Amino acid sequence: MKIVQIDKEDWENGIKKLFEVYRLFAPVKEADFHNFKQIEAGQLPDLSCLNTRLSPKSIIYPQSEVMFKYSLDENEEDHHILKEVDKDYSPQAVIGIRPCDAKAFELVRLNFDSPDYKDPYWLNAYEATTLVGLACESPCSSCFCTTAGCGPYHAEALDLLLIDNGDQYWAKVISAKGEAFLAAAGWTVAVEEQTALKEIEVKKRAAEDKISAFVKTDKLREIETNDLYTAAFWEEVSFSCINCGTCTYVCPTCWCFDIQDENRGNRGCRMRNWDSCMYPLFTLHGSGHNPRGTQLHRVRQRFMHKLKYFVDKYDAGIQCVGCGRCIRLCPVNIDIRRVCGYMNSHVASADTCEV
Amino acid sequence: MEHMGIEPDRLQFSWVSSAESTKFVKVVTEVTQAIKELGPNQNLVKTMPEVA
Amino acid sequence: MLSYIDKIKEISKRLLKEGQVDMVIGFRKGTLPMMNEPHFARSPEAVEHFVWDSNCGINLCNYLTSRTEKIGILAKGCDSRNIVTHIIENKIKRDQIVIIGVPCKGMIDRRKISAMFAGEIGEVIEDDNTITVKGKGFEKTIDKKDVLQQNCALCIHRNPVIHDEMVADAIEEQTDVDRYTDVREIEALSPQEKATYFEKLLEPCIRCYACRNACPLCYCPTCFTDESRPQWVGKGQDLTDVSTFHFLRAYHCAGRCTDCGACERSCPVGINMRVFTKKLEKDCLELFGWEAGLDPDVRPPLDTYKPGDPDDFIK
Numbered sequence: 001m002k003i004v005q006i007d008k009e010d011w012e013n014g015i016k017k018l019f020e021v022y023r024l025f026a027p028v029k030e031a032d033f034h035n036f037k038q039i040e041a042g043q044l045p046d047l048s049c050l051n052t053r054l055s056p057k058s059i060i061y062p063q064s065e066v067m068f069k070y071s072l073d074e075n076e077e078d079h080h081i082l083k084e085v086d087k088d089y090s091p092q093a094v095i096g097i098r099p100c101d102a103k104a105f106e107l108v109r110l111n112f113d114s115p116d117y118k119d120p121y122w123l124n125a126y127e128a129t130t131l132v133g134l135a136c137e138s139p140c141s142s143c144f145c146t147t148a149g150c151g152p153y154h155a156e157a158l159d160l161l162l163i164d165n166g167d168q169y170w171a172k173v174i175s176a177k178g179e180a181f182l183a184a185a186g187w188t189v190a191v192e193e194q195t196a197l198k199e200i201e202v203k204k205r206a207a208e209d210k211i212s213a214f215v216k217t218d219k220l221r222e223i224e225t226n227d228l229y230t231a232a233f234w235e236e237v238s239f240s241c242i243n244c245g246t247c248t249y250v251c252p253t254c255w256c257f258d259i260q261d262e263n264r265g266n267r268g269c270r271m272r273n274w275d276s277c278m279y280p281l282f283t284l285h286g287s288g289h290n291p292r293g294t295q296l297h298r299v300r301q302r303f304m305h306k307l308k309y310f311v312d313k314y315d316a317g318i319q320c321v322g323c324g325r326c327i328r329l330c331p332v333n334i335d336i337r338r339v340c341g342y343m344n345s346h347v348a349s350a351d352t353c354e355v
Numbered sequence: 356m357e358h359m360g361i362e363p364d365r366l367q368f369s370w371v372s373s374a375e376s377t378k379f380v381k382v383v384t385e386v387t388q389a390i391k392e393l394g395p396n397q398n399l400v401k402t403m404p405e406v407a
Numbered sequence: 408m409l410s411y412i413d414k415i416k417e418i419s420k421r422l423l424k425e426g427q428v429d430m431v432i433g434f435r436k437g438t439l440p441m442m443n444e445p446h447f448a449r450s451p452e453a454v455e456h457f458v459w460d461s462n463c464g465i466n467l468c469n470y471l472t473s474r475t476e477k478i479g480i481l482a483k484g485c486d487s488r489n490i491v492t493h494i495i496e497n498k499i500k501r502d503q504i505v506i507i508g509v510p511c512k513g514m515i516d517r518r519k520i521s522a523m524f525a526g527e528i529g530e531v532i533e534d535d536n537t538i539t540v541k542g543k544g545f546e547k548t549i550d551k552k553d554v555l556q557q558n559c560a561l562c563i564h565r566n567p568v569i570h571d572e573m574v575a576d577a578i579e580e581q582t583d584v585d586r587y588t589d590v591r592e593i594e595a596l597s598p599q600e601k602a603t604y605f606e607k608l609l610e611p612c613i614r615c616y617a618c619r620n621a622c623p624l625c626y627c628p629t630c631f632t633d634e635s636r637p638q639w640v641g642k643g644q645d646l647t648d649v650s651t652f653h654f655l656r657a658y659h660c661a662g663r664c665t666d667c668g669a670c671e672r673s674c675p676v677g678i679n680m681r682v683f684t685k686k687l688e689k690d691c692l693e694l695f696g697w698e699a700g701l702d703p704d705v706r707p708p709l710d711t712y713k714p715g716d717p718d719d720f721i722k
Contacts, residue, residue, distance in 0.1 A: 030611075031611075031677060032518065032521075032522045032677055033676075033677070050527060053675070053676065054613070054675075054676075063613065063614075063643075063644050064404065064643035064644040064645075066404050138526075138527075138543075140527050141439075141527060141529060142438075142439060239445065239446065239447055239470070240444050240445035240446065240465075240470075242469065242617070242620035242621050242673070243620055244615050244616050244617035244619075244620040244621070244673065245614070245615040245616060245617075246615040246617050246673075246675045248615075249613050249614075249615045249675075250613075250675060258642065260641070260642050260643065262403070262404060262641055262643070264401075264402070264403055267403070268403075269403060269404060271404055271643055273642045273643050273644075276615075279616075279633070280629075280633065281633045281635065284635075327438065327439065328439065329675040331465065331617050331621050331669075331672065331673030331675075332444055332445055332465055332621075332673075333437040333438060333439065333442040333443065333444040334444070335437075335438040335439075337438070338438065357598065358593070358594070358601065358686050359601065359602070359605065359650075359654055360598050360599065360600075360601035360602030360603075360604075360605060361598060362598045363598070367722060368720050368721045368722065369721060369722045370721050382722070397602075398598070398599075398602040399602075399647050399650060399651070400647065401641065401645055401647040401648065404643055404645055
């Protein structure tokens with residue numbers, strides 16, 4: 001595994017060169033918090049941020065995305081035909097993405113790139129993207145990545161992992177895309193691998209030791225789905241939920257969407273928008289029946305999907321990377337760590353939930 | 356409406372009885388005149404979504 | 408306000424023991440600094456989880472809507488006004504609830520406090536008038552008054568307007584506050600400037616609807632934004648649709664909003680959507696002399712007609 005050294009003095013210069021090849025996305029501070037935004041020439045990634053308020057999933061999977069357009073104007077060629085819209089799938093790079101958020105793309109890929117279905121929009125954007133991660137030196141108290149299948153130095157889902165090493169960054173090359181990224185920036189000074197790896201290992205341990213929150217997930221697979229579904233704790237868990245979509249919209253691993261047609265006069269487009277299992281409309285049938293008619297149903301669905309159905313279906317751990325955003329941003333402080341604890345330690349009993 | 360950024364003259368209320376034809380003509384003339392001076396509304400007008 | 412906790416537990420326990428209520432709705436300690444979670448107790452033992460401090464900003468009246476049990480509920484001034492509105496609007500029966508009044512000195516603004524420090528806040532300890540914020544490498548004591556939620560700093564109904572029990576004696580109401588400086592600033596803008604101002608305000612909105620759902624007034628079985636036949640508003644990120652949602656939501660709160668601040672508090676991206684509802688609140692006060700939720704026996708101005716209602720807008 002190659003490790004390249006980037007002197008911080010060369011950082012700005014390299015970024016400048018990268019604009020020629022990539023559309024660059026990076027944390028930018030607006031008002032009181034950071035978010036991933038496309039940066040323009042002259043702008044630099046703000047790597048001081050703890051983590052962004054919203055996850056970077058929208059870079060590959062926009063909240064609102066037009067897929068087709070159509071015209072009913074008979075004077076136009078191809079009228080009454082749903083046509084794909086042109087999209088920009090030119091190379092893009094996300095600089096400063098956290099290992100947890102990158103790992104989330106791997107989980108989401110299980111859904112958008114399955115043997116049965118391939119989602120062209122997500123996949124094209126994903127293929128065009130180089131993920132340049134920044135190892136996390138100061139995890140938040142609500143981060144629980146080490147027990148959610150990744151960690152502050154988790155590199156596997158990235159193309160390149162940057163490690164802050166004082167006056168320089170070390171860039172650990174993980175894929176060919178990462179290699180190409182370094183070449184485009186003109187960062188080519190390799191460091192002696194074994195020594196660097198040893199030091200990185202020490203830093204990694206130190207960062208992991210800073211993680212103070214954990215979840216236990218070892219029992220989730222073996223517990224009977226129905227026992228969990230009817231568990232009595234759902235009433236307590238769901239009581240305070242106001243059924244907004246914050247948790248699902250800030251989550252890097254939530255992937256659900258809704259398809260809408262929008263018309264203006266005799267032309268229109270078909271788009272998809274993020275949707276949320278927290279909304280009643282998400283499951284409302286044409287008949288008027290709603291199989292998830294109550295708030296309890298919907299809260300249970302979110303946690304069961306992430307922590308049980310996903311675990312059973314893919315055998316790839318939980319559908320959560322431990323970024324802690326849903327905990328920090330939930331208006332009423334529903335905490336997935338607490339719920340995961342209830343689920344993992346659940347013992348079937350006569351005391352069940354009636355809904 | 357005004358607080359939302361719609362110009363005050365764009366929304367007008369009038370009470371016109373069916374017997375007040377002259378008032379009706381006057382109101383309609385004034386309203387159309389005011390709207391023409393303002394030109395087409397620019398705020399809260401939806402256009403086709405951009406390709407994301 | 409910390410001294411309220413024992414009294415809250417005592418009253419709740421008594422109500423549950425005597426069978427006056429089936430459940431009491433209050434708060435339990437949250438899992439993050441400056442957060443508490445709305446929580447219910449169905450047994451006298453369960454009240455032990457109840458807490459009270461300056462992080463109880465969520466409006467508990469939200470949890471009363473259309474419930475059928477007999478309920479004891481903790482109520483700050485604003486919650487109590489929303490309970491009154493619920494009673495007026497037949498969302499709960501007066502004899503179904505026991506209101507445990509909590510005189511409130513204001514809730515702290517966790518966003519504002521977080522923004523004051525570069526690092527993550529690890530712990531916040533409060534006493535009567537100050538809070539001490541601790542994190543890695545910093546510790547600071549701040550006057551609570553300086554970091555109140557804006558709606559709390561401007562609050563003129565800190566004591567519950569309706570109650571069956573009180574956890575403490577009423578406190579002095581603020582009288583020398585100007586509630587509408589921000590609204591007047593916006594009123595002074597030209598139509599175009601207003602439009603630009605709101606565009607910028609709503610630009611970060613992700614349409615999670617936390618503002619709507621945190622609001623005790625928003626209890627429609629199906630919100631207009633969720634109607635699909637017909638569909639009133641687009642579902643995408645088009646700013647016109649986003650603004651339409653916010654404007655219409657605010658209109659639905661006209662004459663009902665108590666400025667409890669739950670909407671702003673719940674927003675994950677820090678939008679102050681109270682500028683809309685406050686404008687309507689100000690209009691109701693100036694046009695009809697109306698403040699929402701003060702008396703369950705008075706019908707609100709928007710569902711009554713009086714010959715003296717202002718009609719200058721009709722030419």
